Amino acid sequence: MTAAILFVSFAILLLLSVPVGIALGLATLISITYSGAMPVEFLAQELVTSVDSFPLMAVPFFILAGEIMGRGGITDRLFGVANALVGNKTGGFAIATIITCMFFAAISGSAPATVAAIGGIMIPAMVRMGYDKRFATATVAAAGSLGVIIPPSIPMVIYGVVGSTSIGDLFIAGILPGIIVAIGLIIYAYYYSKKMGYKSSDEAFSWRVFGKTIWHAKWALLIPVIILGGIYGGVFTPTEAAVIAVVYGLFVSMVLHRELSITQLPGVISAGALTTATVLIIVGTATAFGKLLTREQIPSQVADGMLSVSENPIVLILLITLLLLIVGCFMDTLAAIIILTPLLLPIAADIGYHPVHFGIIMIVNLAIGFITPPLGVNLFVGSGISGLSLEELSKAIIPFFIAMLITLFIIIFIPELSMFLPSFRG
Numbered sequence: 244m245t246a247a248i249l250f251v252s253f254a255i256l257l258l259l260s261v262p263v264g265i266a267l268g269l270a271t272l273i274s275i276t277y278s279g280a281m282p283v284e285f286l287a288q289e290l291v292t293s294v295d296s297f298p299l300m301a302v303p304f305f306i307l308a309g310e311i312m313g314r315g316g317i318t319d320r321l322f323g324v325a326n327a328l329v330g331n332k333t334g335g336f337a338i339a340t341i342i343t344c345m346f347f348a349a350i351s352g353s354a355p356a357t358v359a360a361i362g363g364i365m366i367p368a369m370v371r372m373g374y375d376k377r378f379a380t381a382t383v384a385a386a387g388s389l390g391v392i393i394p395p396s397i398p399m400v401i402y403g404v405v406g407s408t409s410i411g412d413l414f415i416a417g418i419l420p421g422i423i424v425a426i427g428l429i430i431y432a433y434y435y436s437k438k439m440g441y442k443s444s445d446e447a448f449s450w451r452v453f454g455k456t457i458w459h460a461k462w463a464l465l466i467p468v469i470i471l472g473g474i475y476g477g478v479f480t481p482t483e484a485a486v487i488a489v490v491y492g493l494f495v496s497m498v499l500h501r502e503l504s505i506t507q508l509p510g511v512i513s514a515g516a517l518t519t520a521t522v523l524i525i526v527g528t529a530t531a532f533g534k535l536l537t538r539e540q541i542p543s544q545v546a547d548g549m550l551s552v553s554e555n556p557i558v559l560i561l562l563i564t565l566l567l568l569i570v571g572c573f574m575d576t577l578a579a580i581i582i583l584t585p586l587l588l589p590i591a592a593d594i595g596y597h598p599v600h601f602g603i604i605m606i607v608n609l610a611i612g613f614i615t616p617p618l619g620v621n622l623f624v625g626s627g628i629s630g631l632s633l634e635e636l637s638k639a640i641i642p643f644f645i646a647m648l649i650t651l652f653i654i655i656f657i658p659e660l661s662m663f664l665p666s667f668r669g
Contacts, residue, residue, distance in 0.1 A: 246539040249274040249532070263575040264521065268528035271535055280538070286531050293530035294523050297482055298410055301400050302522055304485030307515035308492045309351030312466070313360035314511055315496025315503040320460035321346040322365065327456040331448050334436025336372050337382050338429050340365045344386035345425050348393040349467035350488075352400075353518075354576075354613045358387030358624040366629050374441055376629055377639035384625035384636065385428055385643035388610040391576065393421035395470060395488075398606050400481065401526065401577050405584045408598045410481045411474050412665045416599050420607060420654045420661055427650040431642050462495045522577060529581035542586040549590055556594035560655060563587055564608060571612020572619075579609055596658075603661040607654055611647050614640050 252273045256266035268286060275281045325342035329335045340361065347357050362383040369379035391398045394414035403410035446452075457464065469491060470484045479487065496503035503511070536542065549562055566587075570579050584605070591601040613621040616637050626636050654660055 245274050245278040245280070246536065246541055248277050249535060249539075253532075257573065262521075263578055264524035264528050267525070267532045267578060271528065271531045274535060281535075286528075289531035289534065290524075290527035293527045296404055298400060298404050298480075299526070301395075301410075301482040301485040302397050302526075303515070303519040304482070304489050305352040305395055305397055305400075306356075306518050306522070307512065308485065308488035309353055309356045309360075310511045310515040310518075311489065311492040311496055311503065312350050312463075313347075313356065314507065315492065316500040317350070317460075317463040317466075317496070318343070318347060318360050318364055320456075320463045322361075323456040324453075324460050324464070327453045328448075331446060332433070334433050334441050336369055337374065337379070337432040337436055337441070340369065340379075340382055341386040341425055341428050341432060344383070344389050345393060345421070346464075346467075348389040348391075348421065349395070349471070350463075350492075351390050352395045352397045354387050354390040354610065355620045355624050356518075357390035358383055358621045359628070361387065362625055362628045366625070372441075375439070377631060377635055378435060378439075380625045380629040380631055380636055381639040381643055382428075382432055383628075384619075384621040384640060385614055385647065386425070387621045387624070388613045388647070389421055389425055391610050391613075392417055392424055392603075392607055394418065395481065395484070396606065397522070398576050398580055398609065399602065401580050402584060402602045402606065405581050406588050406598055406602060408602055412599045413602050414471065414481065415475055415664045416603050416661045417606070418664060420603050420650075423653060423660060424607065424610075424647060424650045427646040428643060431646045435642070462499050466491060466495075525575055525577050526581065529578040532578075533582045533585060536582065537585060542589070545586050546590050546593075550593075559590065559594050560596070560604075563590065564604070564651070564655065567605060567608035568611060568615075571609045572615045572617065574612075574618065576609045576612060579612075580605065597662060599665055600658045600661045604651075604655055607647075607651050611644065611651065614644060614647075 249270055253266055253270035256269055272283065272286055275283065275285060322339060322343045325339035325346065329338045329342065332338060344357055344361050347360055351357050366379050366383055370376050394417045396417060399413040399417060400410055402408065403413050466488065470488050473479045473487065474481055474484050549559055552562065553559060570583065588598060588601060592598065613619055616622060616633065622633055622636050622640065626633050
């Protein structure tokens, strides 16, 4: 009965448009008040103890680093490199936008931040180039999902903490799957551009121009090299890498690029703090929610239920995928990871999935949730930038959704894509 009250109250609160973090906390509070099995102080304790973690300190610093770099002139330089590389191809502007999202994903660790940083510049630019506004917005919204797949990734940090899995291994495991997802999006963007007759720029590819744009963007391009190279080289931990990203981002944006002034810094820090507060409230309340589920033995019941359907690994992983895709439509990614990892990871391990590979599968699944209504955050951000209605954008995103779904199945059934690079770390 306690579990039923927990889920029903959570669903009602979501329907009332209560923010996810608050809804999780209130549902937990209602349930423990009803059951009387735990003191009310349990929720307050979890809000503190759940975020008292050294690996979790990476989250606010990666968020702040993304804010700094988004306002420090880095986006324009990254697009310049991508456009010089593929701008002369059919649909080159759309393809360059997806590649720019890949670059920015290796800096921000957040899908909505990637859409906001790239979309504000690229959606109006694509429309000026003759692209349909719905296609332009859908391209950025879909490619923005790469922000949580390509490292560094905030959801990977959360999964690593909850699933007791190496965050460094998760980071390096996400590189090839992220590239595969990007290729899927690029293939559709090229097909649609060719069908609609979106011409490339008249300028032929030039190594001189390409080299010039790389030199112009050298400090921006060094950011993922420093962050990921330092982690994989054993120089620093992911948490220390997040701090270094903030310091380096400040130096590049304020001293080298000089596009972020000291008067703008309070606004940047304020925006980062607001996002961090939202994330950590979700982490705290979702942890309490998940522990209450564990107390009610819901994880073992879910596992038994799935195993009673079939013991075939393919059937089970498809059931898990379907569950994650549905959950991604209605629940925040971080909350879903905290609540579902303890439920699904043991099942995945029983059918032979490595925790790192399953983490990538889970994150790619939930990344698709960023573009599926009703809670598709990337759709809301894209809609806010372009002025399109959510219904229009939801229709335009369908082909990109299919492309991401196909790449998800490739990642699920070819584990080497996720496990090849981590194997070199021993």
